[in-house]
Amino acid sequence: MKLKYIDLKYKPTDNDLVCEYYIEPTDGYTLEEVSEHVAGESSIGTWTSISTMKPRIAEKLKPHVYSIDKQTNEIKVAYNSELFEAGNMPEIMSSIGGNIYGMKAVRNLRLQDISFPKSILRSFKGPLFGIYGIRRMLKVKDRPLTGTIVKPKVGLNEKEHAKVAYDSWVGGLDAVKDDENLSSMKFNKFDKRAKETLKMRDLAEQETGEKKVYFANVTAETKEALRRARLVKSLGGEYIMFDIVTGGWGTLQALREADLGLAIHAHRAGHGMFTENPYHGMSMLTLAKISRLIGVDQIHIGAIVGKMKGSEEDVKNIAKEISDMYISEDKEAKMLKQDWGKIKPIFPVCSGGMHPGLIPALMNILETDIIIQCGGGVHGHKKGTQQGATAVRQAVDAALKEIPLDKYAKDHKELKIAIDQWGFEPVKKGER
Amino acid sequence: MKLKYIDLKYKPTDNDLVCEYYIEPTDGYTLEEVSEHVAGESSIGTWTSISTMKPRIAEKLKPHVYSIDKQTNEIKVAYNSELFEAGNMPEIMSSIGGNIYGMKAVRNLRLQDISFPKSILRSFKGPLFGIYGIRRMLKVKDRPLTGTIVKPKVGLNEKEHAKVAYDSWVGGLDAVKDDENLSSMKFNKFDKRAKETLKMRDLAEQETGEKKVYFANVTAETKEALRRARLVKSLGGEYIMFDIVTGGWGTLQALREADLGLAIHAHRAGHGMFTENPYHGMSMLTLAKISRLIGVDQIHIGAIVGKMKGSEEDVKNIAKEISDMYISEDKEAKMLKQDWGKIKPIFPVCSGGMHPGLIPALMNILETDIIIQCGGGVHGHKKGTQQGATAVRQAVDAALKEIPLDKYAKDHKELKIAIDQWGFEPVKKGER
Numbered sequence: 001m002k003l004k005y006i007d008l009k010y011k012p013t014d015n016d017l018v019c020e021y022y023i024e025p026t027d028g029y030t031l032e033e034v035s036e037h038v039a040g041e042s043s044i045g046t047w048t049s050i051s052t053m054k055p056r057i058a059e060k061l062k063p064h065v066y067s068i069d070k071q072t073n074e075i076k077v078a079y080n081s082e083l084f085e086a087g088n089m090p091e092i093m094s095s096i097g098g099n100i101y102g103m104k105a106v107r108n109l110r111l112q113d114i115s116f117p118k119s120i121l122r123s124f125k126g127p128l129f130g131i132y133g134i135r136r137m138l139k140v141k142d143r144p145l146t147g148t149i150v151k152p153k154v155g156l157n158e159k160e161h162a163k164v165a166y167d168s169w170v171g172g173l174d175a176v177k178d179d180e181n182l183s184s185m186k187f188n189k190f191d192k193r194a195k196e197t198l199k200m201r202d203l204a205e206q207e208t209g210e211k212k213v214y215f216a217n218v219t220a221e222t223k224e225a226l227r228r229a230r231l232v233k234s235l236g237g238e239y240i241m242f243d244i245v246t247g248g249w250g251t252l253q254a255l256r257e258a259d260l261g262l263a264i265h266a267h268r269a270g271h272g273m274f275t276e277n278p279y280h281g282m283s284m285l286t287l288a289k290i291s292r293l294i295g296v297d298q299i300h301i302g303a304i305v306g307k308m309k310g311s312e313e314d315v316k317n318i319a320k321e322i323s324d325m326y327i328s329e330d331k332e333a334k335m336l337k338q339d340w341g342k343i344k345p346i347f348p349v350c351s352g353g354m355h356p357g358l359i360p361a362l363m364n365i366l367e368t369d370i371i372i373q374c375g376g377g378v379h380g381h382k383k384g385t386q387q388g389a390t391a392v393r394q395a396v397d398a399a400l401k402e403i404p405l406d407k408y409a410k411d412h413k414e415l416k417i418a419i420d421q422w423g424f425e426p427v428k429k430g431e432r
Numbered sequence: 433m434k435l436k437y438i439d440l441k442y443k444p445t446d447n448d449l450v451c452e453y454y455i456e457p458t459d460g461y462t463l464e465e466v467s468e469h470v471a472g473e474s475s476i477g478t479w480t481s482i483s484t485m486k487p488r489i490a491e492k493l494k495p496h497v498y499s500i501d502k503q504t505n506e507i508k509v510a511y512n513s514e515l516f517e518a519g520n521m522p523e524i525m526s527s528i529g530g531n532i533y534g535m536k537a538v539r540n541l542r543l544q545d546i547s548f549p550k551s552i553l554r555s556f557k558g559p560l561f562g563i564y565g566i567r568r569m570l571k572v573k574d575r576p577l578t579g580t581i582v583k584p585k586v587g588l589n590e591k592e593h594a595k596v597a598y599d600s601w602v603g604g605l606d607a608v609k610d611d612e613n614l615s616s617m618k619f620n621k622f623d624k625r626a627k628e629t630l631k632m633r634d635l636a637e638q639e640t641g642e643k644k645v646y647f648a649n650v651t652a653e654t655k656e657a658l659r660r661a662r663l664v665k666s667l668g669g670e671y672i673m674f675d676i677v678t679g680g681w682g683t684l685q686a687l688r689e690a691d692l693g694l695a696i697h698a699h700r701a702g703h704g705m706f707t708e709n710p711y712h713g714m715s716m717l718t719l720a721k722i723s724r725l726i727g728v729d730q731i732h733i734g735a736i737v738g739k740m741k742g743s744e745e746d747v748k749n750i751a752k753e754i755s756d757m758y759i760s761e762d763k764e765a766k767m768l769k770q771d772w773g774k775i776k777p778i779f780p781v782c783s784g785g786m787h788p789g790l791i792p793a794l795m796n797i798l799e800t801d802i803i804i805q806c807g808g809g810v811h812g813h814k815k816g817t818q819q820g821a822t823a824v825r826q827a828v829d830a831a832l833k834e835i836p837l838d839k840y841a842k843d844h845k846e847l848k849i850a851i852d853q854w855g856f857e858p859v860k861k862g863e864r
Contacts, residue, residue: 044585044586044587046585046808047808048808049808049812050808050812051811051812051816051817051820052592052817054587057584058587061586082617082618084617088616088651088653089653089678090651090675090678090679091651093701094612094701095612097701099612099701101702102734102740102741104739105739151482151485152476152477152485152489153475153476154475155476155492155493181474181515181527183522185515219520219522219682220520221521221522222686223686243523246521246522246523246526246530247682248522248678249653250657250679250680250686251522251680254653257655269525269526272533273529273706273713274705274713281713282705302534307536308535309536352534355480376479376482379484380478385484388483
């Protein structure tokens with residue numbers, strides 16, 4: 001029995017999971033042939049006809065390649081959602097993002113987007129807080145949230161770490177995040193750091209009258225990650241941070257599904273291994289989408305103006321995908337339609353080489369529903385962390401008031417120092 | 433304080449973790465500049481000088497770029513192992529395989545190998561069984577182990593699945609593996625499948641007098657993966673299968689560290705997203721090495737002669753890396769030295785488009801310490817699964833006896849059908 005999966009007349013049903021792939025066939029294969037291989041290997045096929053295949057399986061579960069664009073080498077495949085275990089992201093990814101990358105028939109292959117049907121959507125929790133929940137927690141209505149990463153990445157002991165965090169909070173920032181390299185080190189143990197840092201958080205809250213939060217990095221083997229998360233909760237923390245790529249979907253789901261009442265900050269270290277080549281791997285959009293579905297409350301998506309890659313269009317599209325409720329299909333943007341149903345919108349986090357001089361330019365592109373994080377751009381400030389933090393908030397205020405940074409800096413000395421030190425990117429209103 | 437990490441006179445100590453990277457700088461950057469960025473971002477640096485850096489940190493923890501090869505664009509970086517949390521693979525990877533891939537300064541970046549120092553080696557369990565333990569379990573001394581994947585990938589119900597497994601075992605195979613797409617589906621629930629399949633396993637053992645094993649795919653969110661693994665144990669199973677890339681390091685460590693007394697079969701669906709481009713991502717060698725360290729007993733590495741990518745040299749090198757106790761540095765092979773200490777050697781699994789006609793060619797390259805898996809190459813056999821399984825064992829026997837397949841097939845009818853159906857690759861003794 002030789003199956004054929006290409007069916008250009010097929011219309012995806014509400015029960016189908018749809019994937020868009022970019023495909024470059026290996027020499028000697030046509031796009032149609034490779035489409036058959038990709039659709040089959042990701043569902044019910046193998047390289048030869050088999051005696052154990054039943055007509056009812058072939059009929060009910062076979063995938064449909066319903067779109068092939070020979071100009072762009074993009075194809076769309078609709079999969080019956082019964083091909084997947086609802087609520088099991090590792091299994092879903094093993095199917096549609098798995099063996100197909102290793103086949104000799106494909107030179108390059110990229111999973112550009114996944115459109116999840118309701119039945120799959122309902123099987124994941126999605127974020128506990130999301131944008132509106134986080135804004136309520138922080139009592140910040142309509143400006144971007146601001147944060148920093150304690151620097152140096154590793155090396156400070158627990159008390160030094162807590163002091164840097166304290167300076168950041170009293171300087172004006174909402175959030176302090178551990179570096180992704182920092183978990184529980186010989187010189188800076190997780191438990192003691194969480195305790196010291198949250199103690200200083202309480203002090204900063206008292207002194208400023210503002211709500212402050214700490215993204216404690218619990219990235220580890222699952223059992224230990226859960227223990228650390230529970231410790232954070234018991235110490236009065238509201239947040240954990242988890243590295244989704246290096247920690248993995250299995251642990252992220254475990255953290256979310258343990259229902260600890262904590263918000264989850266998603267870091268994405270290592271994503272560039274498979275998202276950076278535009279012709280291979282998986283898009284950052286897909287990674288962010290999966291993370292929202294499982295239930296993180298915010299995720300790093302790039303900062304456009306900073307030290308990390310990510311074009312303006314790509315970063316804007318990712319921001320839109322994770323913070324809207326309904327996404328229309330957009331061929332140019334390589335985005336499928338997605339009705340998010342009851343899955344809450346989440347915050348895009350912009351980080352990596354950010355400093356006050358870049359904030360108005362960033363806000364001009366992504367507006368206010370973002371979290372802006374400056375690491376070196378706070379602790380590198382010539383007058384130290386506290387004034388660096390103040391300069392960040394001043395830059396946000398200037399942007400909200402639509403006052404050019406150099407003008408606003410005239411009577412805001414912390415900002416003045418920052419832009420003298422690192423310069424600033426002018427923003428012309430209506431430029432974009 | 434501007435740090436400098438390049439130090440070509442530095443000699444790595446026994447306490448250093450060493451990474452080899454391939455680097456292509458973005459236009460406008462030199463290899464030295466990018467080396468500084470990579471070493472800094474993966475340890476204690478950021479993009480600007482910071483007020484919070486302390487001389488004791490810079491002195492003690494700074495990384496050393498001790499080798500830069502301008503011909504090959506390869507660099508080696510030695511990191512003080514205190515930069516990492518021992519026993520926490522997600523954290524280690526967030527550091528040395530994390531943000532560095534997203535930096536604007538790098539066009540391409542590949543982590544080619546990691547040499548783990550003793551202090552890190554000791555913090556992981558490594559495999560419970562390894563090659564010798566598995567051989568004792570199966571009472572198979574010196575031939576390759578043989579296995580199949582139940583096909584179609586998904587679609588059979590529990591009893592149909594168990595029957596295909598039974599046919600495979602009584603036909604002569606040692607092992608039956610779930611497909612990576614198959615976890616717990618509407619039409620094939622994990623618990624029932626495990627029960628039915630292990631029942632048929634017992635029957636097959638009684639009938640053949642041979643030990644038979646079932647690699648039950650527990651890939652899922654951690655809590656559920658652990659529950660499924662414990663169920664397998666309670667049903668008399670000896671093995672679980674886990675998808676390391678899509679499931680993640682956090683869950684793999686949790687499964688190993690739960691000390692369930694089970695062997696772990698590591699599938700690698702999705703690895704091609706970041707291993708296939710020779711200039712970017714991470715090598716399959718590194719992925720396999722990390723898996724051995726955490727403690728899988730066997731891992732898919734490619735089959736050279738089958739449908740999956742992977743050159744002969746690469747696959748041979750990976751096989752060597754995971755099944756030897758001491759690896760010497762080999763520049764050509766892009767392998768660093770590694771003393772594996774007490775971490776047991778593990779089985780390379782060769783799978784993907786395999787059939788009896790390819791087995792002698794595979795064994796000619798990789799010899800006998802391998803697990804050979806044929807999926808379609810068993811169930812696609814014209815006379816069905818059982819004879820397909822028999823043909824696989826006959827092909828192994830022929831190779832061990834150094835008898836050409838066509839000659840051996842004359843009085844082995846199952847093999848005859850297989851090679852008539854799919855052909856065979858002749859092997860000349862001493863050809864390689």
